[in-house]
Amino acid sequence: xxxxxxxxxxxxFGITEIIxxxxxxxxxxxxxxxxxxNGAGKSTLFHLISGRYNVTAGSICFKGQQIxxxxxxxxxxxxxxxxxxxxxxxxxxxxxxxIRCALFWSKGYxxxxxxxxxxQTELNDEAMHVLDxxxxxxxxKFPSGELAYAELxxxxxxxxxxxxxxxxxxxxxxxxxxxxxxxxAVELIRKITEGKTLIMVEHDMNIIFDVADRISVxxxxxxxxxxxxxxxxxxxxxxxxxxxxxxxx
Amino acid sequence: xxxVFIFAxxxxxxxxxxxxxxxxxxxxxxxxxxxxxxAHASFYMLGAYFAYSLSLYFGFWxxxxxxxxxxxxxxxxxxRYGLRKVHASGxxxxxxxxxxxxxxxxxxxxxxxxxxxxxxxxxxxLDFPLFTLFGQEFSAYRGFMMAISIAIFIALYYVLTKSRxxxxxxxxxxxxxxxSNLGHNVPLIFMGVFGMGTALxxxxxxxxxxxxxxxxxxxxxxxSIVFVIVVIGGLGSLAGAFIASLLIGLLQSYxxxxxxxxxxxxxxxxxxxxxxxxxxxxWTMNLPQIxxxxxxxxxxxxxxxxxxxxxxxxxx
Amino acid sequence: xxxxxxxxxxxxxxxxxxxxxxxxxxxxxxxxxxQMVIAIVFALSYNMLLGQGGMLxxxxxxxxxxxxxxxxxxxxxxxxxxxxxxxxxxxxxGGLFGLLAGIFIGSFSTHKAGxxxxxxxxxxxxxxxxxxxxxxxxxxxxxxxxxxxxxGPMFFGFDxxxxxxxxxxxAVWAFIATLFMYLFTQTPAGRMANAVRDNPERAEFIGYSSxxxxxxxxxxxxxxxxxxxGLFALxxxxxxxxxxxxxxxxxxLLMAYIGGLGYFIGPIIxxxxxxxxxxxxxxxSELWMLYLGIMFLLTVMYLPRGFAGFIMMHQIAWIRGNxxxxxxxxIITAIPALLFTLCAIALIEMSHIEDEVFHYLGLELNPAxxxxxxxxxxxxxxxxxxxxxxxxxxxxxxxxANAIPKEEEA
Ligand SMILES: Nc1ncnc2c1ncn2[C@@H]1O[C@H](COP(=O)(O)OP(=O)(O)OP(=O)(O)O)[C@@H](O)[C@H]1O
Ligand SMILES: [Mg+2]
Numbered sequence: 002x003x004x005x006x007x008x009x010x011x012x013x014f015g016i017t018e019i020i021x022x023x024x025x026x027x028x029x030x031x032x033x034x035x036x037x038x039n040g041a042g043k044s045t046l047f048h049l050i051s052g053r054y055n056v057t058a059g060s061i062c063f064k065g066q067q068i069x070x071x072x073x074x075x076x077x078x079x080x081x082x083x084x085x086x087x088x089x090x091x092x093x094x095x096x097x098x099x100i101r102c103a104l105f106w107s108k109g110y111x112x113x114x115x116x117x118x119x120x121q122t123e124l125n126d127e128a129m130h131v132l133d134x135x136x137x138x139x140x141x142k143f144p145s146g147e148l149a150y151a152e153l154x155x156x157x158x159x160x161x162x163x164x165x166x167x168x169x170x171x172x173x174x175x176x177x178x179x180x181x182x183x184x185x186a187v188e189l190i191r192k193i194t195e196g197k198t199l200i201m202v203e204h205d206m207n208i209i210f211d212v213a214d215r216i217s218v219x220x221x222x223x224x225x226x227x228x229x230x231x232x233x234x235x236x237x238x239x240x241x242x243x244x245x246x247x248x249x250x
Numbered sequence: 251x252x253x254v255f256i257f258a259x260x261x262x263x264x265x266x267x268x269x270x271x272x273x274x275x276x277x278x279x280x281x282x283x284x285x286x287x288x289a290h291a292s293f294y295m296l297g298a299y300f301a302y303s304l305s306l307y308f309g310f311w312x313x314x315x316x317x318x319x320x321x322x323x324x325x326x327x328x329x330r331y332g333l334r335k336v337h338a339s340g341x342x343x344x345x346x347x348x349x350x351x352x353x354x355x356x357x358x359x360x361x362x363x364x365x366x367x368x369x370x371x372x373x374x375x376l377d378f379p380l381f382t383l384f385g386q387e388f389s390a391y392r393g394f395m396m397a398i399s400i401a402i403f404i405a406l407y408y409v410l411t412k413s414r415x416x417x418x419x420x421x422x423x424x425x426x427x428x429x430s431n432l433g434h435n436v437p438l439i440f441m442g443v444f445g446m447g448t449a450l451x452x453x454x455x456x457x458x459x460x461x462x463x464x465x466x467x468x469x470x471x472x473x474s475i476v477f478v479i480v481v482i483g484g485l486g487s488l489a490g491a492f493i494a495s496l497l498i499g500l501l502q503s504y505x506x507x508x509x510x511x512x513x514x515x516x517x518x519x520x521x522x523x524x525x526x527x528x529x530x531x532x533w534t535m536n537l538p539q540i541x542x543x544x545x546x547x548x549x550x551x552x553x554x555x556x557x558x559x560x561x562x563x564x565x566x
Numbered sequence: 567x568x569x570x571x572x573x574x575x576x577x578x579x580x581x582x583x584x585x586x587x588x589x590x591x592x593x594x595x596x597x598x599x600x601q602m603v604i605a606i607v608f609a610l611s612y613n614m615l616l617g618q619g620g621m622l623x624x625x626x627x628x629x630x631x632x633x634x635x636x637x638x639x640x641x642x643x644x645x646x647x648x649x650x651x652x653x654x655x656x657x658x659x660g661g662l663f664g665l666l667a668g669i670f671i672g673s674f675s676t677h678k679a680g681x682x683x684x685x686x687x688x689x690x691x692x693x694x695x696x697x698x699x700x701x702x703x704x705x706x707x708x709x710x711x712x713x714x715x716x717x718g719p720m721f722f723g724f725d726x727x728x729x730x731x732x733x734x735x736x737a738v739w740a741f742i743a744t745l746f747m748y749l750f751t752q753t754p755a756g757r758m759a760n761a762v763r764d765n766p767e768r769a770e771f772i773g774y775s776s777x778x779x780x781x782x783x784x785x786x787x788x789x790x791x792x793x794x795x796g797l798f799a800l801x802x803x804x805x806x807x808x809x810x811x812x813x814x815x816x817x818x819l820l821m822a823y824i825g826g827l828g829y830f831i832g833p834i835i836x837x838x839x840x841x842x843x844x845x846x847x848x849x850x851s852e853l854w855m856l857y858l859g860i861m862f863l864l865t866v867m868y869l870p871r872g873f874a875g876f877i878m879m880h881q882i883a884w885i886r887g888n889x890x891x892x893x894x895x896x897i898i899t900a901i902p903a904l905l906f907t908l909c910a911i912a913l914i915e916m917s918h919i920e921d922e923v924f925h926y927l928g929l930e931l932n933p934a935x936x937x938x939x940x941x942x943x944x945x946x947x948x949x950x951x952x953x954x955x956x957x958x959x960x961x962x963x964x965x966x967a968n969a970i971p972k973e974e975e976a
Contacts, residue, residue, distance in 0.1 A: 091768065345622060357859045529661045553682060
């Protein structure tokens with residue numbers, strides 16, 4: 002069963018076509034990686050799925066419902082969570098508050114102005130639990146704008162995963178981390194997304210072959226191949242368009 | 251009827267061009283630094299006061315030349331020692347800073363010049379009717395105001411589109427980093443533009459002072475209208491500011507000159523209300539009465555239906 | 567335990583509110599206290615917009631003023647016995663009307679924060695202020711409208727003719743309003759207001775419509791501004807166009823900003839300080855607005871987080887037990903700084919004064935004599951130099967006091 006399916010999705014900025022007819026089915030529970038050279042349109046594709054941009058043409062179905070051109074908050078409520086390539090958090094709030102805010106909707110608080118947060122033990126415990134998982138428990142009270150880079154990336158990840166959504170989309174979650182930090186982050190991602198669907202943009206091939214069940218290769222706004230990691234590695238078109246470039250670089 | 255229309259048009263144009271002199275500086279400053287200068291009309295007021303004081307010694311023409319220069323230098327100093335410091339704290343802080351500056355300038359003017367209206371007069375040289383139409387005079391001074399404003403408009407257009415400085419300024423608006431990498435001193439350009447914008451406002455004050463009266467509230471009278479103009483025109487768009495200036499100038503002028511109102515409309519529709527009706531004020535309202543409200547009404551409508559303004563491009 | 571600590575602050579606040587008139591019981595003091603509690607509620611409601619929700623408003627007086635106008639109308643209705651209820655409930659009427667106005671205006675103005683919101687608020691503020699002069703049967707034109715609070719049913723024998731009686735009413739209302747505004751910050755809607763202030767885009771990806779979050783804060787802020795307007799109506803028994811125009815909107819921005827936007831206590835500090843300055847300084851100098859303007863600009867430039875921010879800056883030094891390192895340098899800087907300020911004020915006043923003698927701090931100065939000027943200028947210059955010198959030391963002391971201790975670094 003496809004949890005997410007894109008049909009001939011197109012996106013233009015002005016007259017430039019950035020996404021040029023992408024069709025893709027993501028199976029429930031799979032770990033799917035999207036790779037492609039810089040500027041291929043990977044982030045743009047994420048923005049289209051998550052509702053940040055409207056599509057120019059085509060349709061996107063999530064859990065059987067059309068979601069293209071819906072506002073991001075409606076899509077998020079349906080159970081789609083995402084992180085950003087450029088860290089995008091609530092910088093003047095504490096680390097703990099960031100995570101707790103990300104939990105509100107899924108815990109059913111909505112726009113409530115009658116629940117006092119101090120009394121919501123279950124919510125607060127859950128937020129602390131997420132902080133434990135991402136290794137920021139000792140930073141709980143810290144203003145998030147003053148975190149170190151790797152910690153910020155961990156928080157970015159935490160905000161994305163804390164809502165417990167079924168579909169999680171991560172845009173280069175470990176970019177810029179040191180090798181050991183990246184290793185830890187990957188472990189975390191694996192643990193958190195167990196039993197869930199994951200779509201991840203990543204440049205590091207080792208990580209991708211480690212985590213992904215299937216890979217899609219996006220080049221110049223088009224998906225040129227979608228397959229299992231070993232087959233992608235062997236695919237000559239991919240080697241020519243992408244892997245070759247990486248190896249030579 | 252025709253004469254009313256012609257004079258309303260002429261007066262509307264005079265006001266419109268004057269407003270543009272303020273709006274152009276405000277727009278330039280906004281496009282450069284992303285900050286709406288709340289104190290812009292205060293520099294206009296400073297222009298009028300400086301020109302008044304100078305005119306006591308050097309006559310009107312001395313004031314006309316030197317007052318805008320003084321205001322421009324003051325503006326540049328404000329940018330250098332005030333705004334630049336606040337810049338680090340973000341846009342809200344900048345806006346609040348210029349808001350405070352407007353407050354301070356008004357107080358400072360009362361401190362130095364007092365609270366009363368200054369007897370700032372049009373020069374004798376221009377104290378004659380330019381022409382007489384249907385027995386009504388159009389003063390030479392108003393013609394002079396219009397001429398100066400149009401000259402400024404043309405000069406500004408020329409400087410911005412044809413000259414080297416103008417091209418650097420335009421580039422600095424969109425790509426400050428690149429311009430700076432090319433070896434231009436961007437902070438200096440900012441200071442220059444702020445100085446020039448405030449000098450223009452000062453000049454507007456100099457020529458408006460004698461007709462619109464020179465008193466400590468003159469900034470408040472025009473201040474929010476100029477804001478309205480740059481927002482309606484589209485933040486950062488000079489052409490938009492120009493259209494909006496004329497639009498507001500004419501709109502207000504026509505509204506004041508007209509004598510239609512709700513009673514006429516109701517008559518036309520054949521409805522009548524008792525004078526004791528609770529909404530009596532609404533049924534007896536007329537156009538001259540609501541003329542001051544029109545710009546703000548227009549502003550709110552434009553912002554709701556077209557938040558980028560008439561010709562603006564910026565989403566945020 | 568934490569609850570006890572928190573509620574003890576509130577009990578202290580209540581005791582302070584109710585106890586102040588026992589200490590300061592002159593007519594002037596009561597009138598200042600009245601202004602103060604009104605200003606506190608108003609400034610806090612403004613902070614809900616700007617400090618907590620990131621919406622810069624130049625038209626917040628609209629909700630205050632409309633609430634006030636409706637309250638005066640309610641007083642009139644009570645007076646003519648069209649309605650019969652105790653005037654104790656008047657602030658609630660103001661609040662409800664502020665809320666209604668907030669719901670209506672917020673429904674189209676909260677799409678965006680930033681410049682667009684600021685401009686809409688400015689436009690609406692001017693629009694309503696100007697219209698209020700047109701619709702004179704409701705707003706009473708330039709003169710405004712007035713009522714009388716002594717009608718209506720008595721409350722345990724009080725008819726509220728005295729200002730002190732109204733003070734207790736206002737203080738209780740202010741306490742309730744402050745408490746509820748604080749509690750609002752502790753709810754999901756209040757927290758999301760902070761989140762939307764920081765990053766409206768990301769808020770949408772965790773399930774919230776930024777617009778709706780803003781709208782809720784906006785309405786709540788209108789409600790409390792309306793309550794403040796109702797308190798104003800009760801206290802002064804009249805209201806004019808001036809109470810909903812740009813000047814009043816500007817004043818509340820000033821208060822909240824000088825006090826410190828990021829902190830709940832900030833606007834309270836700002837309201838207290840500005841009301842005191844307003845009432846006390848205006849007795850001594852007609853130039854107090856000029857001083858206020860200078861103070862405001864200096865605050866924006868050097869204390870971008872206001873007085874509250876300045877106090878909170880010392881948190882780290884306090885926790886590390888290093889405050890004692892700062893006391894001496896602070897005093898050393900403060901003395902010449904105070905001297906300089908006094909000299910500057912003397913110079914400003916002297917250039918303005920028309921009398922022969924200028925009475926200042928128990929001195930009799932002669933503004934006509936150049937010697938007076940030279941002496942004061944010299945003292946000011948010396949003081950300025952001393953401040954510059956001592957600032958260096960203060961800076962060093964600050965660094966030491968805030969430095970991370972060795973063991974923590976490791
Ligand atoms: N809002 C926009 N307006 C115009 N062009 C855009 C916009 N956003 C992205 N682009 C362009 O679309 C192309 C794809 O960008 P995108 O960020 O999706 O690439 P990417 O595959 O994520 O690259 P990277 O690996 O560097 O993150 C780029 O050429 C970029 O310049
Ligand atoms: Mg990308």
